[in-house]
Amino acid sequence: MRWRPWEIEYLEAHAGDGAEAVASHLGRSVNSVQVQASRLRVSLRRSWECPRCGRVVHSPLNGATGWCLKCHAAASRDKAADANRRVRAELQAEESAIADIKRDRQRIYADTHRKRAKLRELRKFRES
Numbered sequence: 001m002r003w004r005p006w007e008i009e010y011l012e013a014h015a016g017d018g019a020e021a022v023a024s025h026l027g028r029s030v031n032s033v034q035v036q037a038s039r040l041r042v043s044l045r046r047s048w049e050c051p052r053c054g055r056v057v058h059s060p061l062n063g064a065t066g067w068c069l070k071c072h073a074a075a076s077r078d079k080a081a082d083a084n085r086r087v088r089a090e091l092q093a094e095e096s097a098i099a100d101i102k103r104d105r106q107r108i109y110a111d112t113h114r115k116r117a118k119l120r121e122l123r124k125f126r127e128s
């Protein structure tokens with residue numbers, strides 16, 4: 001059966017879906033699609049276009065994000081970096097709160113020390 005122009009257009013546009021998918025869509029045999037692709041020098045190698053970066057890749061897009069391996073890895077790295085920033089901020093806040101308490105305690109110690117010294121001085125004065 002001769003290939004009609006729209007079938008050739010379809011093959012060229014969807015070659016990346018693979019021979020089986022194209023054959024099934026056109027109602028032709030896998031062999032017929034392979035022969036026609038070969039004549040047109042069109043690759044039937046499975047390919048996917050990443051909606052994030054727009055690259056055509058030859059491994060399936062990630063099931064969760066729908067992105068290529070590179071975009072998915074970059075997204076998980078960014079997520080990890082966000083978590084890292086949040087934890088770092090929490091840690092700094094905690095350390096800062098403890099430092100404030102220690103500074104306050106030091107101020108109280110110093111004040112107590114100063115008052116005791118003053119008290120000793122006054123008592124000595126009264127006894128003399």
Ligand SMILES: [Zn+2]
Pocket residue numbers: 050051052053054055067068069070071072
């Ligand atoms: Zn991508």
